[in-house]
Amino acid sequence: MIAIYTLWLREIKKYFRSKSRIIGSLGQPILFLFALGFGLGPVFQKAGQGDYIQFLVPGIISMSILFLAIFSGISVIWDRQFGFLKETLVAPVPRWQIMLGRTLGGATVAILQGLIVFAISFLAGFRIVNPMAMPLAFVYMALIALIFTALGTAIASVLEDMHGFQLIMNFLVMPIFFLSGALFPLTNLPKILNILVRLDPLSYGVDGLRGTLEGISQFGLLTDFCVLSVVMLVFIAIGSWLFNKIQV
Amino acid sequence: MGLCCGTRLIFTHMENIIEVKNIVKKFKELTAVDDISFNVKKGEIFAFLGPNGAGKTTTIKMLTTLSEPTSGKILLNGFDPQKQQEKARESFGIVFQDPSLDEELTAYENMDMHGMLYKVKANDRKERTKQLMTFVELWDRKNDLVKHFSGGMKRRLEIARGFLHHPKILFLDEPTIGLDPQTRNHIWEYLKKMNKEEGTTVFLTTHYMEEADKVSDRIAIIDHGKIIAQGTSVELREKTKTNSLEEAFLVLTGTAIREEVPKNQAMSGRARAWRK
Numbered sequence: 001m002i003a004i005y006t007l008w009l010r011e012i013k014k015y016f017r018s019k020s021r022i023i024g025s026l027g028q029p030i031l032f033l034f035a036l037g038f039g040l041g042p043v044f045q046k047a048g049q050g051d052y053i054q055f056l057v058p059g060i061i062s063m064s065i066l067f068l069a070i071f072s073g074i075s076v077i078w079d080r081q082f083g084f085l086k087e088t089l090v091a092p093v094p095r096w097q098i099m100l101g102r103t104l105g106g107a108t109v110a111i112l113q114g115l116i117v118f119a120i121s122f123l124a125g126f127r128i129v130n131p132m133a134m135p136l137a138f139v140y141m142a143l144i145a146l147i148f149t150a151l152g153t154a155i156a157s158v159l160e161d162m163h164g165f166q167l168i169m170n171f172l173v174m175p176i177f178f179l180s181g182a183l184f185p186l187t188n189l190p191k192i193l194n195i196l197v198r199l200d201p202l203s204y205g206v207d208g209l210r211g212t213l214e215g216i217s218q219f220g221l222l223t224d225f226c227v228l229s230v231v232m233l234v235f236i237a238i239g240s241w242l243f244n245k246i247q248v
Numbered sequence: 249m250g251l252c253c254g255t256r257l258i259f260t261h262m263e264n265i266i267e268v269k270n271i272v273k274k275f276k277e278l279t280a281v282d283d284i285s286f287n288v289k290k291g292e293i294f295a296f297l298g299p300n301g302a303g304k305t306t307t308i309k310m311l312t313t314l315s316e317p318t319s320g321k322i323l324l325n326g327f328d329p330q331k332q333q334e335k336a337r338e339s340f341g342i343v344f345q346d347p348s349l350d351e352e353l354t355a356y357e358n359m360d361m362h363g364m365l366y367k368v369k370a371n372d373r374k375e376r377t378k379q380l381m382t383f384v385e386l387w388d389r390k391n392d393l394v395k396h397f398s399g400g401m402k403r404r405l406e407i408a409r410g411f412l413h414h415p416k417i418l419f420l421d422e423p424t425i426g427l428d429p430q431t432r433n434h435i436w437e438y439l440k441k442m443n444k445e446e447g448t449t450v451f452l453t454t455h456y457m458e459e460a461d462k463v464s465d466r467i468a469i470i471d472h473g474k475i476i477a478q479g480t481s482v483e484l485r486e487k488t489k490t491n492s493l494e495e496a497f498l499v500l501t502g503t504a505i506r507e508e509v510p511k512n513q514a515m516s517g518r519a520r521a522w523r524k
Contacts, residue, residue, distance in 0.1 A: 090342055
């Protein structure tokens with residue numbers, strides 16, 4: 001178990017040491033929050049959907065967690081390039097523990113980032129509807145973080161270098177974000193979009209967060225929780241399996 | 249010893265710490281290691297020499313659990329690196345050909361993290377880290393980030409790290425490549441001293457024949473995946489009727505320039521397909 005802790009600690013240390021990374025990854029969520037929040041707010045209100053900032057914040061928190069989680073997972077590629085990966089691969093520790101430690105560390109960092117965005121959202125006028133549900137919101141944030149760190153690790157385990165990075169951004173991370181309902185309500189969607197939304201694990205994360213923070217949930221909080229938990233276990237299993245097969 | 253450790257296989261020759269029997273490693277069409285056998289005795293400094301692409305690194309990878317032999321048998325400190333991975337991994341330390349430090353962490357943190365991964369107790373970890381970092385003359389730089397270190401300093405830190413968990417064997421894959429003569433001399437001094445004081449078996453590869461000659465007790469020369477000669481430096485010189493190890497090496501392996509086997513040779517088919 002000490003190996004899991006060691007690799008978790010490494011991720012945390014590196015996060016707090018890299019101020020530019022913390023600030024850099026706040027740029028995008030803040031831009032989305034203010035530009036979209038205030039830009040589309042009036043239209044949203046006119047359509048009778050209520051306050052857009054209020055609607056948007058759970059989506060933006062999910063987005064910041066998604067991006068940071070995927071990048072944390074993908075850092076396996078950097079470790080491969082800078083050689084550190086080999087040091088962990090010859091350590092007398094089962095590979096799944098190495099993978100789990102990294103994933104927990106990456107997820108912790110992503111949750112911290114989500115909490116920072118959460119705090120900033122109050123500046124944009126966000127208000128919590130149900131403070132009692134806060135601990136539950138944290139559970140959904142953690143699930144999102146774990147799922148996508150594990151996914152990033154799985155992808156990085158089969159990539160040799162950073163050449164495929166753009167591919168992953170454009171054909172995986174962006175679709176996961178835009179199809180999740182982070183930006184739009186899931187009611188009255190065209191049929192195909194509706195199917196895609198339901199296939200996207202992040203949809204259930206956004207819905208869960210929205211359900212706990214706002215009291216509005218499309219799928220139901222229990223469904224969200226079950227889907228996310230199953231996807232998390234599957235992704236961690238796949239990630240461990242692929243990580244286990246890495247040869248250097 | 250056989251009594252206290254049930255899973256440990258008893259050697260016919262107890263003094264061998266590494267036993268390699270008929271190992272073969274094939275990558276699709278290429279045979280990188282072609283049926284080699286050798287033994288390394290406990291406490292000796294063993295040099296594994298060969299031109300670029302001869303199969304040295306591939307052999308080290310198989311010995312250190314990073315790669316599976318296509319066939320053949322390896323015993324490392326009595327353990328099979330494939331079937332008893334963790335036991336085998338506890339038995340050795342390794343300094344890879346390329347750096348393997350975390351550059352975003354300090355020198356001390358790199359040591360400490362290694363100790364934790366190898367389950368070295370906290371007290372021992374602290375003392376041993378201080379002792380080894382002082383030994384490689386890096387203790388006063390312990391809180392500096394590794395990315396600010398020179399190549400020679402990184403190498404010294406890796407050597408200190410390799411010894412941290414009291415390994416029975418230390419593998420070094422071209423430890424002095426790209427370093428100035430001062431650092432190279434120091435590194436061999438460290439290794440000889442640790443070998444003498446702690447009895448650590450040292451398994452090394454290098455292209456510097458003079459250095460191999462100076463430090464090693466026995467030498468094996470590999471070429472085209474086959475071991476073509478084994479023995480002490482004197483024996484190899486006598487066998488080839490030459491005056492230096494370098495001459496002996498050239499007589500045995502020829503003077504033609506070798507192409508290095510591309511690094512992605514060992515890439516798995518899945519990763520290769522993904523990349524295309």
